[in-house]
Amino acid sequence: MKAGIVGLPNVGKSTLFNCLSNAKAQSANFPFCTIEPNLGVVNVPDPRLEKLESLVKPERVMPATVEIVDIAGLVKGASKGEGLGNQFLGNIRECNAIIHVLRCFENDNIVHVDGSVDPIRDKETIDIELQLKDLETVEKRLDKVTRAAKAGDKKVAKEMDLLNRVKEALLTGVSARAVQVSDEEKELLDSFQLLTTKPVLYVCNVDEKSAKNGNAYVEQVKDAVKGEDAEVIVLAVATEADITELESYEERQMFLEDIGLEEPGASKLIRAAYHLLNLQTYFTAGVKEVRAWTIHQGDTAPQAAGVIHTDFEKGFIRAEVIPYNDFITYGSEAKVKEAGKMRVEGKEYIVKDGDIMHFRFNV
Numbered sequence: 001m002k003a004g005i006v007g008l009p010n011v012g013k014s015t016l017f018n019c020l021s022n023a024k025a026q027s028a029n030f031p032f033c034t035i036e037p038n039l040g041v042v043n044v045p046d047p048r049l050e051k052l053e054s055l056v057k058p059e060r061v062m063p064a065t066v067e068i069v070d071i072a073g074l075v076k077g078a079s080k081g082e083g084l085g086n087q088f089l090g091n092i093r094e095c096n097a098i099i100h101v102l103r104c105f106e107n108d109n110i111v112h113v114d115g116s117v118d119p120i121r122d123k124e125t126i127d128i129e130l131q132l133k134d135l136e137t138v139e140k141r142l143d144k145v146t147r148a149a150k151a152g153d154k155k156v157a158k159e160m161d162l163l164n165r166v167k168e169a170l171l172t173g174v175s176a177r178a179v180q181v182s183d184e185e186k187e188l189l190d191s192f193q194l195l196t197t198k199p200v201l202y203v204c205n206v207d208e209k210s211a212k213n214g215n216a217y218v219e220q221v222k223d224a225v226k227g228e229d230a231e232v233i234v235l236a237v238a239t240e241a242d243i244t245e246l247e248s249y250e251e252r253q254m255f256l257e258d259i260g261l262e263e264p265g266a267s268k269l270i271r272a273a274y275h276l277l278n279l280q281t282y283f284t285a286g287v288k289e290v291r292a293w294t295i296h297q298g299d300t301a302p303q304a305a306g307v308i309h310t311d312f313e314k315g316f317i318r319a320e321v322i323p324y325n326d327f328i329t330y331g332s333e334a335k336v337k338e339a340g341k342m343r344v345e346g347k348e349y350i351v352k353d354g355d356i357m358h359f360r361f362n363v
Helices: 015-020 047-055 083-095 119-150 153-173 184-189 215-225 237-247 249-258 265-276 301-308 312-313 324-330 334-337
Strands: 001-008 038-043 060-062 065-070 095-105 200-205 232-237 279-285 289-295 315-322 341-346 358-360
Touching: 001 015, 001 038, 001 083, 015 038, 015 065, 015 095, 015 237, 015 265, 038 060, 047 279, 047 324, 065 265, 065 324, 065 334, 083 119, 083 358, 095 265, 119 184, 119 215, 153 184, 153 249, 184 232, 200 265, 215 232, 237 249, 237 265, 249 312, 265 279, 289 301, 301 312, 315 324, 324 334
Parallel strands: 001 065, 001 095, 060 289, 095 200, 200 232, 279 358
Antiparallel strands: 038 065, 279 289, 315 341, 315 358
């Protein structure tokens, strides 16, 4: 599962990517510094994993991960191929969610592609380009469906209705994710592979003094996205970059305390991106390994087993489940069993975030 970092040139995308992945994507003070998308596999910070490690004392610990993609900066006209438009939009299409970085700080030494700081204008620039590209996609599909309807295909009526509603929204500057759809229509809408149906996390990139409480620009962004199903996070990206350069955990914590933060903002962002992708974690815990496994919210026990190996799903018999809090309370699997807190679940069980699981299977 991938989350793509997008934004205008010079808003801090590559610096943020470096913070998240500890990779070193090129970062400089001119547009189109990033041309090829950089890909980083990022560990999802999870304090529960540390607690399980302290109790089980395994040989190794494997956290959950999410892929983060640093995508080239976009400019006006991208939907028509301006700048790196087509490449940029193609890279977004491959992602499951969007991390949209907005510049919310003043600094005369860092040029802005439009000459001034205005996060709402910047947001609208990218929204419009994505909407225009989606409009092109919808119109092409609508043309195809209309021809099928004229040829007597009655199955396309629902699709035509949905396409027309999405087109109407896009023409009024509303992204496709805001269109009200039924469960059945959602599946159909997803099949269109539109850019503006992807969930969005807005990252307000602020200066160090605004890292804790934000600023006027952040308030503007929060107000502007009220009607969207989106999250807003405040991050001082340059400061986060300084923190990642510090060698020891103690130094990093002191730096964070000095600016009034409890943990790096990058950690909050990774967790938010994980949830934005509708992902959750279950654990396996043994002396060889304590591991966090990534599944979709709503996955069943066999689906969760299949993440370890397809044979586990095919030959699934049952799952032995310990709720995370019970494991922490009793301190070991043996004591959980003694207390009668381990459950045996079948194929219909919906896995809960934090479940500790063992699978019985036969192939």
